Amino acid sequence: MRIDIITCVPKLLEGPFSHSILKRAQDNGLVEIAVHDLRKYAINKHGQIDDYAYGYGAGMVLMIEPIERCINDLKAERTYDEIIYMTPDGEVFNQQTANQLSLGGNLIILCGHYKGVDERIREKFITKEISVGDYVLTGGELGAAIVADAVVRLIPGVMNDETSALSDSFQDDLLAPPVYTRPAEYDGMKVPDVLLSGHEAKIAEWRFEKSIERTKERRPDLYEKFKKKY
Missing domain, CATH: 3.40.1280.10 (SPOUT methyltransferase, trefoil knot domain)
Structure with a gap:
């Protein structure tokens, strides 16, 4: 390009x-x-x-x-x-x-x-x-x-992990879910157990649910578009 x-x-x-x-x-x-x-x-x-x-x-x-x-x-x-x-x-x-x-x-x-x-x-x-x-x-x-x-950033090869761009906010009229990194516990706040489970299907389900929840709360206009499509 x-x-x-x-x-x-x-x-x-x-x-x-x-x-x-x-x-x-x-x-x-x-x-x-x-x-x-x-x-x-x-x-x-x-x-x-x-x-x-x-x-x-x-x-x-x-x-x-x-x-x-x-x-x-x-x-x-x-x-x-x-x-x-x-x-x-x-x-x-x-x-x-x-x-x-x-x-x-x-x-x-x-x-x-x-x-x-x-x-x-x-x-x-x-x-x-x-x-x-x-x-x-x-x-x-x-x-x-x-x-x-x-x-x-969407051109193939630009991102080190090309799946990263596909999970960005707005790709499916949804905001991205919360993300966490080390440490697993900080000031009494813990990373959700499902993210530490290693169970890919359950993690994907959790992320999808959180995306819907966050979009509904913060961008109701996008949530309405998402509902009409899915």
Whole structure:
């Protein structure tokens, strides 16, 4: 998989892709993540990539030409499964979307900034619009990092134990069950006996029951979705 991220503040993305699982995935050749500075595609020598919005109002808008140039350069090199725009009015990102995107080969993620991008970019190039929640960030960079992280960890070979991703929260519209490690007793609190039993079937049953219990208590909206499916 290759993920190309278009941004006007590339340094914001240096940290997330330089450590832990995302770094190992790149080092092992399982994914390639490239960050593209939109200012390299500016319309003039002053590095201009934005302008005032038509129709009054505060805030700047990212211009058509720099974004179009960058996207066209990328598309000339390879075919992309999705061209994603990070925006507060996109569909809210969830585990099902991450699963779907992880099955693709190449993605472009365009980071919004200021008041967003000229609407004609969205109409001409964008195939999917994603929001990471009902709030507004300074730009789409942190959201792009979230999407990349959630997608890359699902690629076969990225996780040391591939079954780990399958037991994450939201995979079946359920939250993950409680987890424990050593010591078996701490400050009078004991690890549930079933987890120490070595009985795989009973442990699986306990985890499933706890997932349902936790989801019903903490995310009744997800619990209702789970009930309808099962």
